Amino acid sequence: MDYARFLRLRRPLWEDFGRRLASLRETREMRETGARHRRRPWRRREPAAPSYAEVEELAFAYRQVLHDHALAANRFPGTGAARQLAALALAGTRRLTRRSAPGRGLRYFVVHAFPGAFQRQLGLLGLAATVFGGSCLLGLVLAAVQPGLGNLLLGPRAVAGLAEGRLWTESLTTTVPPAVASSGIATNNLSVALAAWGGGVLAGVVPLYMLVLNGLLLGGVIGIAMRYSMAAELLGFVAAHGPLELTLIMVAAAAGLGLGRALVAAGDLPRAEAMRRAGHDSLLVLLGCLPWFVVLAAVEARISPDPSVPVAFKAALGLGLLLLFFGAALAPGRAGDEADAGSS
Amino acid sequence: MADFDRESILALDNIRLELPVASVGSRCLAGVIDGCAVAVLLVLWLLLCSVLAFWVSGAWGLAIGVAGVFLVEWGYFAGMEIATGGRTLGKMAARLRAVTAAGAEAGAGALLVRNLVRDVDYLAGVPLMAVDPLARRLGDRLAGTLVVHEGRAPAVILGRVPPGWGAREVAIVESFLLRAGQLRDAAGRDEMAGRLLARVERDAPELLAGLGRRGLEGPVGMLRQALAAEER
Numbered sequence: 001m002d003y004a005r006f007l008r009l010r011r012p013l014w015e016d017f018g019r020r021l022a023s024l025r026e027t028r029e030m031r032e033t034g035a036r037h038r039r040r041p042w043r044r045r046e047p048a049a050p051s052y053a054e055v056e057e058l059a060f061a062y063r064q065v066l067h068d069h070a071l072a073a074n075r076f077p078g079t080g081a082a083r084q085l086a087a088l089a090l091a092g093t094r095r096l097t098r099r100s101a102p103g104r105g106l107r108y109f110v111v112h113a114f115p116g117a118f119q120r121q122l123g124l125l126g127l128a129a130t131v132f133g134g135s136c137l138l139g140l141v142l143a144a145v146q147p148g149l150g151n152l153l154l155g156p157r158a159v160a161g162l163a164e165g166r167l168w169t170e171s172l173t174t175t176v177p178p179a180v181a182s183s184g185i186a187t188n189n190l191s192v193a194l195a196a197w198g199g200g201v202l203a204g205v206v207p208l209y210m211l212v213l214n215g216l217l218l219g220g221v222i223g224i225a226m227r228y229s230m231a232a233e234l235l236g237f238v239a240a241h242g243p244l245e246l247t248l249i250m251v252a253a254a255a256g257l258g259l260g261r262a263l264v265a266a267g268d269l270p271r272a273e274a275m276r277r278a279g280h281d282s283l284l285v286l287l288g289c290l291p292w293f294v295v296l297a298a299v300e301a302r303i304s305p306d307p308s309v310p311v312a313f314k315a316a317l318g319l320g321l322l323l324l325f326f327g328a329a330l331a332p333g334r335a336g337d338e339a340d341a342g343s344s
Numbered sequence: 345m346a347d348f349d350r351e352s353i354l355a356l357d358n359i360r361l362e363l364p365v366a367s368v369g370s371r372c373l374a375g376v377i378d379g380c381a382v383a384v385l386l387v388l389w390l391l392l393c394s395v396l397a398f399w400v401s402g403a404w405g406l407a408i409g410v411a412g413v414f415l416v417e418w419g420y421f422a423g424m425e426i427a428t429g430g431r432t433l434g435k436m437a438a439r440l441r442a443v444t445a446a447g448a449e450a451g452a453g454a455l456l457v458r459n460l461v462r463d464v465d466y467l468a469g470v471p472l473m474a475v476d477p478l479a480r481r482l483g484d485r486l487a488g489t490l491v492v493h494e495g496r497a498p499a500v501i502l503g504r505v506p507p508g509w510g511a512r513e514v515a516i517v518e519s520f521l522l523r524a525g526q527l528r529d530a531a532g533r534d535e536m537a538g539r540l541l542a543r544v545e546r547d548a549p550e551l552l553a554g555l556g557r558r559g560l561e562g563p564v565g566m567l568r569q570a571l572a573a574e575e576r
Contacts, residue, residue, distance in 0.1 A: 003514050004505040063356055070359045078515035080499035080522075086362065090447060090492075093355050097448040184407075187414035194418065198461040201482045206464075259486070272485050279457045279486040286460075 003076055010068050011081075014088055017061040021088075021095055024058070062092045111331070114288035117281045118329040124254040124261070128211055132250055135215025142216070143223020150224040153217065162228040167237060186297030189245065190290060193252035197259070197286045201275070204260020207253035214249060240314035241300040244321045248289045248296070255282035292325060353447050363447055364493040366440045368473040371491055377434035378421065385416050422459040426452045430489075441494040442484075450489050458483035498522065503572030506548035513543075521573050524564045537563035544570055 069085040076082050143149050150159045158168035192210065199206020225234040262278035263271060303309055303317065355361045366374075393409040424432040430442035430450050442458065444450050450458075461483045465472075469481035478490055500521045502514055517540055527533040541563055545552055551570045567573075 002505065002507075003502070003509070003511065007501065007503065066356055066359045066361075069361070073360075076511040076514065078519075079511055080501035080518045082511075083499045084501065087495075089355065089359075089361055090363070093353075093361060093447045094441075094443055094449055097446065184410055187410055190414065190418075194460060195463060198464050201461055201464055201486060202468075272488070275486050276488040280453060283453065283457050283460070287456075 003079065003081070006072070006076070007081055013061065013064055014068065014085065017058075017065050017092065018088060020054075020058055020061060021091055024095065058096065062096055065089055065092060109284075109288075110328070113284050115329055115331045117284035118251075118288065120281060121254055121258055121285055124257045125251060128207070128250040128254040128257060131208065131211045132215040132246070132253075135212045136219035136222075139216040139219020139221075140223045141219075143220045143227065147227070149220055150227070153220050154224065159224070159228075162225065162230050165228075165230070167225075167230060167233050185300050186294050189249075189293045189297065193249060193286065193289060193293065196249065196253040197256045197282060200256025200259030200282070201263065202260070203263050204257045207256030207260070211250065211253050214246075218246070236311040236314065237304055238318075239311060240304045240309075240317045240321075241296050243318045244292065244325055245296050245300070247322060247325065248292055251289050252286055255285045258282040288329070292321075295321070353445070355447070361447060363443075363490060365478050366438075366491045366493055367479050368470060370438050370440060370493070371473060371479060372470065374432070374434035374438040374440055377437050378432050379434075381433045382416060382420050385420065386413060389413065389416060418460075421462060422456050425450075425455040425459065430455065435491070439493060439495050440491050442489050442491050445488050445490055447492075450487070454487040454489055458487035458489050461486060498575060500573050500575050503574060504551055505571070506544055506551065508547055517567070517571065518573070521564070521568055522575070534563050537567050541567050541570070 065085065065088050069082075069089040072079070072082040072085045150162070154162075154168060161168055196207045196210045199210070222231060222234065225231045258278045259275060259282055262274040266274035269277070299317065299321070303314065352360050352362055389412045390409065393405055393412065396408070397405040421432055425442055428436075431440070435441060442450055442455065444454065462469075465481045465483055469483075472481050473479040478484075480490065484490060500518045502518060505514055520536060520540065524533055524537070541552070544567070552566070555566050555569055
């Protein structure tokens with residue numbers, strides 16, 4: 001077949017396919033801005049649902065365009081028709097193929113996806129807790145044997161305050177309004193969690209570093225407070241928000257360790273594929289943790305520093321929040337649903 | 345698979361498609377534009393907060409301001425890409441789009457993943473893109489995505505072809521007609537068009553019949569008319 005005949009016979013089909021693709025986009029945009037979309041503005045864009053006959057015709061035309069593209073690339077390379085067909089075939093592939101089903105909604109995430117992903121990562125959470133606990137213990141020992149650590153970690157003013165029976169946290173909460181403190185704490189904790197998770201792609205080094213650093217700091221600070229007999233006051237301050245906050249940091253770091261494990265020990269899979277699967281699973285865990293940081297920030301800014309709230313209430317609240325989180329994360333959803341993993 | 349380039353994908357019926365993968369240069373350009381967009385958004389947000397401060401109490405205004413800055417910094421890229429099907433303002437300007445490794449539209453999960461590791465990619469992303477044939481940064485590897493050039497480059501297609509002409513001759517004439525309008529050397533351009541017209545006259549003189557009487561704009565116009573060239 002010569003070029004001119006090829007164009008004469010096949011070009012109407014390409015133009016028709018291009019028009020159909022464009023109309024598919026227009027229909028989709030109309031539906032998205034239409035009544036259905038206005039009622040549920042939070043829903044992600046979904047492909048419009050053309051009729052069965054339309055889908056069949058479009059798929060048939062796409063197949064013909066693909067075949068024409070293969071022929072043109074082979075027989076008429078470098079020509080305008082070959083370039084036009086390549087662009088059409090790519091546009092068709094992008095519009096007509098999807099690798100994953102659209103999201104299944106918030107309820108599915110809360111009831112099935114998050115608990116499933118969390119329970120698949122329990123082993124890593126155990127590892128993160130061990131690293132964190134070990135570092136905390138090390139910090140405690142260091143604070144006991146190195147009296148100068150207090151100046152290094154907290155600064156001389158805070159240490160002087162401890163000697164006078166005042167916690168350094170008082171100044172933090174009395175100089176900054178609770179709303180500002182709450183917002184700042186939430187964004188800081190969210191940033192730490194995101195960095196711990198994202199840093200996992202560097203073979204898990206960043207989450208490990210964060211676990212060790214935070215453990216050392218916590219242990220060191222408790223040790224210094226113990227030295228000045230202020231540990232009870234410090235534990236009273238952190239009782240409401242501390243248990244869950246530390247747990248969430250460990251969970252985010254464990255999710256990051258999952259990414260690192262996929263890179264270091266990919267098993268039978270290519271590293272890129274192993275990381276993609278681990279990335280999806282750990283992302284579900286991370287997304288499930290993020291809203292809790294906002295709740296915790298409000299507790300940390302409003303309840304934790306309030307001296308009128310009894311320590312017993314703070315401890316009960318801290319324990320309650322922790323149980324609530326684990327209740328949601330360990331709920332008997334579909335823990336073994338591997339379809340959630342790797343469907344990004 | 346071994347015969348295929350890394351940039352190729354296999355579509356339906358095992359037909360090979362070349363993905364126009366965006367290189368590190370165009371991606372950095374898009375990144376710079378996006379950086380400017382984030383800076384502008386932050387300035388606008390802070391201005392808005394300072395206006396809102398007249399109505400909202402100082403502490404709450406500051407709290408909303410801090411939360412907004414966090415959302416802009418962490419949410420701009422993922423939010424834009426999810427809302428526009430893989431494009432940010434920078435990508436729109438550079439005509440790029442994030443797609444799956446199979447050339448399909450990327451889902452929200454993949455777009456979220458590729459953007460949540462952006463902080464790490466600020467350190468390692470550019471060298472990784474430079475050495476990878478598919479110009480993937482860490483986020484792309486993690487999410488299984490690629491960034492490709494989108495949109496069609498303009499092309500000229502000949503409606504009539506002299507007998508005996510192969511793909512090489514057609515491609516040369518189409519390429520010349522596509523670029524003719526941009527050639528500054530008018531004399532050189534007309535000379536080239538004249539030589540191509542001579543070739544057409546030799547192979548298919550019937551295509552030139554009657555063109556001289558129509559008052560066409562020089563040899564380029566004649567060539568375009570003789571071969572029924574259309575710009576697409």
